[in-house]
Amino acid sequence: MLDQVSQLREKMLKKKSGVLDLKPIKKTRVLAVTSGKGGVGKTNFALNFGLSLVEQNKKVLIFDVDLGFANIDVLLGQMPRETIATMIEKDLTVYDIIEEGPNGLLFISGGNGFNELFRMDDLKLKKFFQELGTLQGQVDYIILDTGAGLSYENLRYILAADDVILVTTPEPTSITDAYSIVKMVHGKDPNVHMKLVVNQCVSLKEGQRTAANFKQAAEQFLGKEIGTLGSIPNDSHIPEAVKKQQPLMLAYPSSESAIAIRQMTGEFLQLRMPYKLGLKGFIMKMLFK
Template sequence: MVDQANQLRERVMQKKSKKERRQTRTIAVTSGKGGVGKSNFTLNFALGLIRQNKKVLLFDGDLGFANVDVLLGRSPKETIATMLEKDLSVWDIIEEGPEGLLFISGGSGFNELFRLDEQRMDKFFKELSVLQGVVDYILLDTGAGLSYENLRFILAADDVVLVTTPEPTSITDAYSIVKMVHAKDPNVHLKLVVNQCTNDKEGHDTIANFQRVTEQFLEKKLGALGCIPSDGNVPSAVKKQSPFLLAYPHCDASQAIHRITGEYLQLPVPYKLGLKGFLLKMLFK
């Protein structure tokens, strides 16, 4: 276990001189309604970023549900919860997925995070902040809805991707998230992704309508990364426990992920808290 963790640490930190330290940026992926495709999006977006030569760590923060593990057909023994319980290092709980994707599972009991005693909170901060400068992006797959925990993640991240489908129920719930987040902090960088669209027109219309409503009622111009079609290869890949970007690299959903990744990477990066800022804001604010 210790050897394995050391090997992973050495491999990840390899060739990383001070000059090469990465600008770690945190991205929370959330939705109003559950089951809209957040976990599939997060995993495949992570792989899309890796294809663009980025180093990515995926953090499964969906409290109680080990979504990403299931999508990858993995069941990590160690999680954030056991790291705190057994006094492990962060390297003991990082798993290596396909294409060099790193991932951490929250584990059951992770929802206790915001109720930890000071000593455990410090341990969590100390261990996680080691990753600052080591990866380019930390993607956080959050739960759906407006729970206290979700809001903490959203308000602490550098970017927030809000996933919705074109269905009115999903849009209404997504709008509630925007309203709540906007009330807490109007500077949060929310970016919309519309998943499971019948066609491109439906996706683009959904984005345009959503942007119009937020502009009209909140005076907020909501960013958008694009839309993903409804694609039968997605559930097929889920059944195979393989990310669709790898199982069906040329399918419509995979092509959409590449477009969205390209769109994300060319956005200006106006401000950045980085990982330490994220942890401080999430834990102590």
């Protein structure tokens, strides 16, 4: 049987040669997982949330866009064969840099090559995003694992995505940094959909209280409505899974944190969120804003 990446590549070749109908079969939603403060659990969340969506029969691609600190591949214990830099250099397709992880989860590693993306000339940047655009309709979700904070790159990803998942811990430093993200993003575009995830909570109550306070502050001072996806307990299974280089959802599927992520995924899939422009819109914004 062909692996997922080969199947996608075959489909694309047929599409290019006109054998397949050019209309995309479904919408591809782009989610940006971000945070104000670093080290709050974005990458672990992006990976395990992605795997949890796969459990719900969704096709998911995780795109590691964390400049310089890309590490989805490290969490999976799977080193990529090609990077974005070699893709551009050797004129490869996006299918040559997609890796297949466990359970058919797809991922693109940032690697060092990604540092150069925004410094590339416009033609190369355009070529890269055009390639990425061929994934429209091929996967249900593209999850961007971004870096922390208000860098130029991060803001572009946040403003271009369909939905933004903002990860914080209950610590005041993490909360105030997350709030700065909301403030900055809201000032640039009040229509960005943001959902909060409170990670590393000592109790469910702490998670709920943190989310409620955050929501209230955003509404009161910015007039911005923030959704809540839920909270994840502080759970030693997460660092244990990291050490094993296996995703939590597979290494410890019945752990408290895996159950919380699964529950969140169920709720996320129930949400009737307005669809923005999907992958095509994301690419337009990345190229022209």
